[in-house]
Amino acid sequence: KAGVTQTPRYLIKTRGQQVTLSCSPISGHRSVSWYQQTPGQGLQFLFEYFSETQRNKGNFPGRFSGRQFSNSRSEMNVSTLELGDSALYLCASSLASGATQYFGPGTRLLVL
């Protein structure tokens, strides 16, 4: 069974631009969560989705948004990029709420 896939793997943007990251969960998994990893702040929870509904959101500004589609694929969007948004963005999926989360390889975003 294929693992969690994330596209693109690497991305370079400039300040003020917006970006959309995609995550395809493991087949059959309905829960998707997103995390931001930076050297300074470590791993921080962004949001989670289950059956197309956002269940929980981390402490991030409104520039960060996401959604989940009926096939469980998820996207996250960051508008008006700032230098501090440079990070590794990790997506994780789980079979159901409460099950173990499995992570994708991440998208490395660099904002110049």
Added chain:
Amino acid sequence: AQKITQTQPGMFVQEKEAVTLDCTYDTSDPSYGLFWYKQPSSGEMIFLIYQGSYDQQNATEGRYSLNFQKARKSANLVISASQLGDSAMYFCAMRLYVNTDKLIFGTGTRLQVFP
């Protein structure tokens, strides 16, 4: 507030030796899960082992075991017979069972295995 603490920024271990990575947690919730993930330099977080707060026995998965001491709120990872491929960052994480899958991570421990 819930918190995970990993006090060892870096650890060294010789190949074939065992190593313990420390993790303490803080929560007042009685129902929670504790996880360990491995992150190689490639960036992907690899699930290693899980321990539920109500589990009576320590979890084991191959060379990985979790030393769960509930009263001390610790969940240390023990890697037996270290291999060069074990060199990576290791993160301890906690999840509360309150209608969320949100994981709270520690700051991680960088493990280096030398020949």
